[in-house]
Amino acid sequence: xxxxxxxxxxxxxxxxxxxxxxxxxxxxxxxxxxxxxxxxxxxxxxxxxxxxxxxxxxxxxxxxxxxxxxxxxxxxxxxxxxxxxxxxxxxxxxxxxxxxxxxxxxxxxxxxxxxxxxxxxxxxxxxxxxxxxxxxxxxxxxxxxxxxxxxxxxxxxxxxxxxxxxxxxxxxxxxxxxx
Numbered sequence: 763x764x765x766x767x768x769x770x771x772x773x774x775x776x777x778x779x780x781x782x783x784x785x786x787x788x789x790x791x792x793x794x795x796x797x798x799x800x801x802x803x804x805x806x807x808x809x810x811x812x813x814x815x816x817x818x819x820x821x822x823x824x825x826x827x828x829x830x831x832x833x834x835x836x837x838x839x840x841x842x843x844x845x846x847x848x849x850x851x852x853x854x855x856x857x858x859x860x861x862x863x864x865x866x867x868x869x870x871x872x873x874x875x876x877x878x879x880x881x882x883x884x885x886x887x888x889x890x891x892x893x894x895x896x897x898x899x900x901x902x903x904x905x906x907x908x909x910x911x912x913x914x915x916x917x918x919x920x921x922x923x924x925x926x927x928x929x930x931x932x933x934x935x936x937x938x939x940x941x
Contacts (some may be wrong), residue, residue, distance in 0.1 A: 779932035782858035786868045787925060790846045791850040793875060793907070800837040800883070807834050807890045831891055838879070838887055845875045864928050867921040874917045882910040 807830045832940060849872035889895055889903045929936040 771808055776932050776934070778858050779928075780934060782855065782861065783864070783925070783928060783932075783934060785855045786852055786864055789852060790868055790871060790918075790921060791840075793848065793872070796841040797875070797914070800834070800841045800903075801833040802889065803837040804886070811925070826878060834887060838883060841875075841878055841883075842879045845872055845879060847871065849876065861928065864921075864924050868926045869918075871917040871921050872912075874913055878910045878914060882906045886910075 809830075849869065850864060852868050852872065857865065883906075886903055886906050889899045892899060895903070926936060928934070
């Protein structure tokens, strides 16, 4: 799962600097929440798969399996919709004091999420929906999960590093808790 930092407090005498920061930072945090919901639904799907199939790979409980599929599809669609809507919103944020790095890092993160959603997550969802994935599909799923998380975590860490630098430049006191 993606490493998440939550901002406990934000104090500054510069309202415009804080407003710019908030308009970029909080959509990123919300996106991470949607990603966490998607990742949790994937975990529930794996558990449901283990519980609903007999040893001969026949379904024991259709309802749990169908509910798990519905849940993961909903989380997938919600994440994709949020990413698309908010990437456009971040492009419209009024730049403060020629500070574009934070906005660019957020846009790169949103673009990376969009790419991962359309490719890796889509393929992972297809594999999860298979009634009896073979060993190659399971390996492919794990490879996709690791590579997508590495890519997303890299861009997220870049965003957080720039957020901290921005906060230091404008005397914005940021307190992060790692969850």
